[in-house]
Amino acid sequence: MDRAAPRRTHPASYAAFDILARAGRDTRRLPYDERRGLLEQLSSAWRPPLNLSPVTSNRDIAAEWFEIYGAAGIEGLVVKGGAQTYPAGLRGWLKVKRRTTLDVVCGAVIGTRSAPQEVVAGLPVGGALRIVGRTAPLSPSGRRALAPWLVPPAGTHPWPSTVTTTMLGRFGAARGEIDLTLVEPIVVEVIADAAWDGSSFRHLLRFVRPRPDAEASSVPVPKPDR
Structure with missing residues (x-):
């Protein structure tokens, strides 16, 4: 299933949206859903200004984010497949910009x-x-x-x-x-x-x-x- 997350221009806080390695282990070949799970585990101890980028598989919620987050400096959405590995050096994600x-x-x-x-x-x-x-x-x-x-x-x-x-x-x-x-x-x-x-x-x-x-x-x- 596809996942959509807001794409920031220059945030006042810092939002992590993917994980490439953990404890010396390369995670780029893992499906995005598994990488997201690892990222959520790591984020449990974070405090502002470091935040976890929100993500949803609900098309209606993604459309609502696209409309309301523009005023907060969000330039659009990044859409990734839940089973997609990290496309290093490639344009494998869909970017929907305002x-x-x-x-x-x-x-x-x-x-x-x-x-x-x-x-x-x-x-x-x-x-x-x-x-x-x-x-x-x-x-x-x-x-x-x-x-x-x-x-x-x-x-x-x-x-x-x-x-x-x-x-x-x-x-x-x-x-x-x-x-x-x-x-x-x-x-x-x-x-x-x-x-x-x-x-x-x-x-x-x-x-x-x-x-x-x-x-x-x-x-x-x-x-x-x-």
Whole structure:
């Protein structure tokens, strides 16, 4: 039977959700239900801030968690099979994340203005337009929709033309520098998961559409996850 557990972004407390070894014994080949039993035995002596992550095999309860835990900083659920071993190095679990549509400012692109590959997203944080993340590679239709609205900056741009990949998040193919094609800031609509830490998005955004009707200076900054 499948088990679902809340997936946190950056918890105020620490929640253990699986066990890989106990007393020198590798437990990764045990079924998840057996690993969970071992973890529950260990957790009987724990005290906050260390906690045992809740788990359920009830679909209705999992759906309720998905709805109510978002306000507590839970970005979604992780679903595991009760008979599943630990898939070391593999993506063997199903992650169900909360996503929301919001506006960001496209202040630059990776690629060219006529053929943008990714949007470099900004938000007015602390009174200045800050780089807060990037989108996943644009689809052909996304490139066609965005390109007509990309024009050279009208004045001094707040961003440099070269940045480190760490400024764009943890999704760079390699550590180093990357060239940006600066543009006159334009509002774009994106899909983001619930992973905003107050200064950047921790996961890639998904481009939806340009919003030339909106003012870049009026784009609100999301509230940080709790």
